[in-house]
Amino acid sequence: MATRMPQLRTDRPPDDSGRQSRRFWILLAAPGILWLAILFIVPFYAVLAIGEGKLNKLFESPVAVYNPLHWSSANLSNVWRDIFGAGSFAGPIVVRTIAYVAIASALCLVIGYPAAYFVSRFAGRRKALFLVLLIAPFWISYMMRMLAWIDLLQTGGYVNKVLTSLHIISTPINWLGGHSFTVILGLVYGYIPYLILVLYAGLDRIDPSLLEAGRDLGLGRLKTFVRVTLPLSRQPILTGMLITVLPMVGDYFTNQLLSGAPNTSMIGNLIEGQLSTPGLEGQGAILSLLLLLVLLGPMIYYVVATNRSSREAS
């Protein structure tokens, strides 16, 4: 018996099998690498080439320029002027997007944290029930959830009926006629399930013995929360906020459905509108790349943070 292992080693020299297995792994990874190269990296270069390219004046269509030496900055300077120039029309849209996203994500956290905290710590034997209800919106399409609020918020809808019958308002309000309030409500309602899921997963991982130790050492309920739970939930809060903020910044459908008025439009609407306007596609390309540039920092932070926490967990 004892001689089998060395025999095996002489049968297949480790050097050769190493090289062979390396080829095996490369072959496995190859389709995914090619796919990402052709359909992820190349497309972003194409966006850059169109944004920095020229405009065919006759057909009002953009001409991509793939050689960086021939790039023109016409689109970039146009976009820059639109955002930062005097009397710019895009500047207020940028400010509004930041305000909407900030308010909506803060509300998501304020509503989502207590719910996730309760279910992870105190739900007891009913945890599975709570979890199903908490996760259910995750499986309900975004459009369905927006449609639900469109039904409720119509002028003759239930929200107005309840409010008038309680004499809180005297005449029905046109909620869907361009109110910031409605759009922010839609954003919170649309993105909060993702935040809650991340918060729950993070809070559930906290070792209960740490909390009991805090209690045993004489901390009250509130102090245990502030000194033990809250510091331990810093990571889930940050990643959860990113997971809601990143898609919210690129949202163009929520306000289209719940308001549709130009006075609530966001950066997403600007980009989407430029894509379908002849002559403005190049500016849409530049604007989406600028947005990517701004968000690259948070994106990389998210990648690094989740990598670190998954290493710690394993």
Next chain:
Amino acid sequence: MTSVTARTGTSGATTQAAGGSERLRPWRNPWRHPWFLEGFTWLYLLWSLAPIAIAVLFSFNKGKSQATYQGLSWRWYWGDAVNSVWHNPQLQSSVFTTLKLSAYATLIAVPIGVAFALGINRWRSKISASFNFVMILSFVVPELIFGVAMFFVFTKLFTGIQLGLLAEILGLVTWNVSWPAIIVQARLVGIGRQYEEAAADLGATQWQTMRRVMMPLLWPAIFASAILVFSGVIDDFVIVDLLSSNASNTPMSVIIYSTQHGGNGGPALNALATIMLVMSFIVAGLGFLGYRFMTRGQRVAGEQALTTIAGAEY
């Protein structure tokens, strides 16, 4: 002991103080059930789910209104000869388009992503590390920015493909390939190298190890990622909105958005959204049962299976 009573919520207010003689007042008892938090959680769940229930109810509305309930009927599913989901060609074809997109995207993205994860995990080099980073970037980039890149690449660079079903499938595969890649990599880290080394010591070839040892260990992760991709495509909106070209390749989410936004909303849209909801719930239910079945020897808690198929455990 104390923690158990606190979790099941039966501790009441009778815990003795450290001194032993004085009875604690309810609000001083550190193990009392957090009724306020529980109430808050129930309110959140009501706010989160009641609008959906009402929207489902309206899909059975007898009348034409999305705001006033006028009695039950199947009119908007198939009763109405013109505007029901079954008889309106646009609505009917969107159901099949969604199913088609989900099936194709899952069948292509999952094998590529799994192979990518296996290859990248074992083939350590600068190339593999950078493509792993690209893959994770594709996971966190806002969907609108990715959609813009896809839109331009199919309209300006790979013009042989054009907008339509093929472009949608290619875009959705690229967007979703990161799910299997991330989940399988996380599982590989959890499994460790010892099984593979044991198989190699016993004389198994690379391919045998993969097929007989690694695949059985990876099936639950692969299955969970397939569920996530399939349901993610049902819910997807931005990519298919930007890449669809006409009614024959427009899925449900886009039909709901464009019809409602165009001012032609009605209970038929609620019916379509309810069909989407039922589809997603069937996928989620099958996913949950399948995952439980696959991990039956491994003492995976039901709660963990729930969060896994919702993508929160990786």
